[in-house]
Amino acid sequence: MTHSPLLRSDQTLFRDPDVFELTFVPEHLHHRDAQVKELAFLISPALRGGSALSAVLRGPPGTGKTTTVRRIFREVREETKKIVPAYVNCRHDHTLLAVHRSIFTQVVGYAPPSSGRYLDEIKQGIATRLHDHDAALVVCLDDADDLIVAGTYNTLLYQILRLYEKWDVRKAGVFAVTSNLDLNLGAEADPSVWSVFHPTEITFLPYSRTEIREILADRAQQGLYPRVVPKPLLDRIAGIAAGEQDIRIGIDLLRAAVLLAEKDGRRRVTHADVTAAARAVTAPALRNRAAGLSEAERALACWIAERSHDGADMASGTVFEAAQEYLPVGKTTYHEHLNALTRAGIVDLVPQKGRGREVRLRYDAGDVAAACSSPDRTCETPNSTCEIPN
Ligand SMILES: Nc1ncnc2c1ncn2[C@@H]1O[C@H](COP(=O)(O)OP(=O)(O)OP(=O)(O)O)[C@@H](O)[C@H]1O
Ligand SMILES: [Mg+2]
Structure with a gap:
């Protein structure tokens, strides 16, 4: 980079733009040590040849539930073949077939053949692979409230948790996740499911302003070139995100403000950039509130x-x-x-x-x-x- 205050048209302020994508899994997970520890504890019996235990993860939107599970699953995948994690996004997949196809793909390593349209074939494919590798399955049903809406929650829990009864595999662990605080995913389980579910409740509380500030500072450091966002502006962005109780607003705001500076050919974000970005980013939230x-x-x-x-x-x-x-x-x-x-x-x-x-x-x-x-x-x-x- 030159020392000119203006950017050339081929220059960017983003060291790594992916860092601002919502699917990005950060290197360091701030303020979630307790939850990570708890999940690791539940998975650990599977490392010793036993079965993983189950959990219900609950907390408002943007409190790091998905990120925490994805982090743990990534580590497990890197460390051992004895545990096979499968992450299911129930917003996308909520039928019995779709959820099992997603699990199959992650366990076996490729999508089930289109002829494998029958649930039993897919379940058998999953079980055979687990049996052959003597591996334990851990499934995350993220945004599981969609399964309740679709009417598949109990059947799926039953089928996943009782896979071992039909095939010679270890019992699976299930992490059911929801951001709907009015919903108790444990209590939604039928008695036939409950006897094999017994989930530990793991709570994700909203981040404080200081915590949001730290997470955003980390993001800025990873994704932007140095000194692009002055500290007081990062404070201001953290304040706005904390006011909205939504870290995603902070991440979006950071990206949007930097894009405005970049578009203008400047190397540094200004208050005016943050003000303009805040209008765009918080408009939907404000409309909801007014409604x-x-x-x-x-x-x-x-x-x-x-x-x-x-x-x-x-x-x-x-x-x-x-x-x-x-x-x-x-x-x-x-x-x-x-x-x-x-x-x-x-x-x-x-x-x-x-x-x-x-x-x-x-x-x-x-x-x-x-x-x-x-x-x-x-x-x-x-x-x-x-x-x-x-
Ligand atoms: N502790 C953290 N450290 C770093 N980044 C975080 C942390 N918690 C959340 N984030 C970031 O905030 C965003 C939202 O997190 P995540 O998707 O995990 O929330 P969630 O609890 O699953 O929300 P929802 O209930 O809406 O699905 C993501 O971009 C994630 O990378
Ligand atoms: Mg989530």
Whole structure:
């Protein structure tokens, strides 16, 4: 690279663009030691000629469940032939045949012949291979809630966990994964499955802002040339991702901001790049949040956005008084709506010294106005358009 501040058109800021792909499995898995240890413990009996144990992995989206399993499976594959891991993406494969075909491909090393359309043939192919190599099977059913929707969850667990009854193989271990916190994959198992399942619960808690910061810094180091993203900007990106409780937003944002700088021929990401990238990356999240609000709450959000955009005083009491002119709501209703906006993650109420709380938007004011306006109510002129229905 030259020392010129501008990039030549054939130069890039990405040392390795794959690092920002969602399927990328990072070299170092931060803050998941406990989960890795637990999974390794469950697999370990299979190393000694026994059977792997089963688990249910549960945690909100983006907490590293898939990555943790993929990491462990990769290590197992590199270290031993005595255990055969099979990773099934149940979003793609949720029929009995599709899941077994996926397992077959990973166990045997090639896809089952198209003539092998019958489930029993495929199961036999899996079992024969395991038997011949005296290997134990460990299956990860990722996003297993799709199996419940498809009505195949119990049958699949039954067939995988009881493979040993029909063929002379060791009992398989199953890791069932879900990000649906309302779903208890253990309790969804029928009694006939439960007697061979007994899963250990492994929980994946959301990452803190500091943890997200570390993961992103690591990603930047691996995927970008040095000094492309200044530290304060990495902090800002981590803050946005932590606010959204979604590390994927952080990774996307990092990539998008760097692409903007690159497109502009600059060697360094600026605040403006992050602001522009954040708009694009967080727009879908913001739309989802707005969709959960009532019409009246959206009207208030819309009005707050305009006020904030105009640089007006945002102390909660002042906002209420000013709102009186346009929005016919009492103080109690105003506070209820404001709390709804806080719960939805659209505004924060920040305590101010001696003057109550300040209403602060989490997103760009223009984006909030766009997400909260409805076709028959635009946000441009408050007194004519932002009316709150009673
Ligand atoms: N501890 C970590 N260290 C490094 N990268 C991580 C870590 N946890 C998650 N990531 C990254 O964050 C992204 C999301 O992680 P992952 O896909 O494992 O989450 P998940 O819990 O399976 O989410 P979902 O429930 O939505 O499937 C991936 O790109 C992954 O590489
Ligand atoms: Mg996942």
